[in-house]
Amino acid sequence: MKFVDEAGIYVRAGKGGNGCLSFWREKFVAKGGPDGGDGGNGGSVVLVADESLNTLIDFRFTKKYIAENGQNGQGRDMTGAKAPDLEIKVPIGTTVIDEDTGETLGDLVRAGQKLKVAQGGHHGLGNTRFKSSTNRAPRQTTKGTVGEERTLKLEMKVLADVGLLGLPNAGKSTFIRSVSSAKPKVANYPFTTLVPNLGVVKVKKHQSFVVADIPGIIEGASEGAGLGIRFLKHLVRNRILLHIVDLAPWDDVTPAEAAVIAVNELKLFSPALANRDRWLVLNKTDMVPPEELEERCQSVIDALGWEGQAYRISAISGEGTEVLCLDLMTALEEQRELLAESEEAREKEKAIRTLIDEEGRDRIMSLREKRRNAGQALDDDDFDEDDYDVEVEYVR
Known part of the structure; x- marks a missing residue:
């Protein structure tokens, strides 16, 4: 479709x-x-x-x-x-x-x-509505x-837990094929994904998250170049962004330059999105000579001023992807717990307000009448649980 x-x-x-x-x-x-x-x-x-x-x-x-x-x-x-x-x-x-x-x-x-x-x-x-004692007909x-x-x-806007960010041919489609059952097109020649792809990553039993692969970003995407500006919006609803960088690019753009281009376009498109939780993933380690690997990885880290962990993976062989997915699952579950706690707190506050409104209304009105008769107004000290004569508690 x-x-x-x-x-x-x-x-x-x-x-x-x-x-x-x-x-x-x-x-x-x-x-x-x-x-x-x-x-x-x-x-x-x-x-x-x-x-x-x-x-x-x-x-x-x-x-x-x-x-x-x-x-x-x-x-x-x-x-x-x-x-x-x-x-x-x-x-x-x-x-x-x-x-x-x-x-x-x-x-x-x-x-x-x-x-x-x-x-x-x-x-x-x-006309029945208009009848009255003076208007009988x-x-x-x-x-x-x-x-x-x-x-x-x-x-x-695609809903996913994790969104993949990077230039064309960074290996995003290969990554999503490696960790999920999604089957986006991949090939051994340069091209870019044309539509977003979603994949479900199953880490353990009853533990999974959704990954979204969007078309690659090129320089000028935030101003309408390529497909980037059309599909960057799909990253808005993602909780974590995986910034995938190609350590063995096919063109003259170095890995460090490619990483900076993607981040700059993200900032131009949406500063709020650029501040979203973003993880750095250095891909195609298997295609870099061992003696050059550390230098290339460090060049990307330095160019971005990266201070967090940088994951080194080979999407095509699966090397390093398992650890990355386990860490993503842990981070997402922590976010879900925090979200559930905040929602529970809001529901608790709502339930307490409802209980006071419905069960304590008579008591409040009675108290207000007594204070009015005494020439006094209600103040914050009047609103205590004992005044309501009801048990105020939150029941799940």
């Missing part, structure tokens, strides 16, 4: 149904009164992240998505049927942008996550409102 990471679509929500003008008519019932029902709400347009999709190619063929209108109201106080929401499946990692305003409406980064992009029209009111109704419409730009 062709990889497509950008697409434009037009969406329009459904119109709300009109209210009904009707009066009850029945034998032996004089002046039965108004019985016109309300219309139904129009359907909204909702985007849903689907893990079974990995490209936006479907949106190249279908560009218009229009939700159904709500049904008009009917007599006998029958409300028109509400139109169902139109759900559009998109790949996980899709960013949604309003073409007209440039506003980013949202990111869909989890399976099943939903984003409403066009609100359905509100229903009209039937109202003839007023309202029409349903139109639904929102938008022109959207969809941008897919």
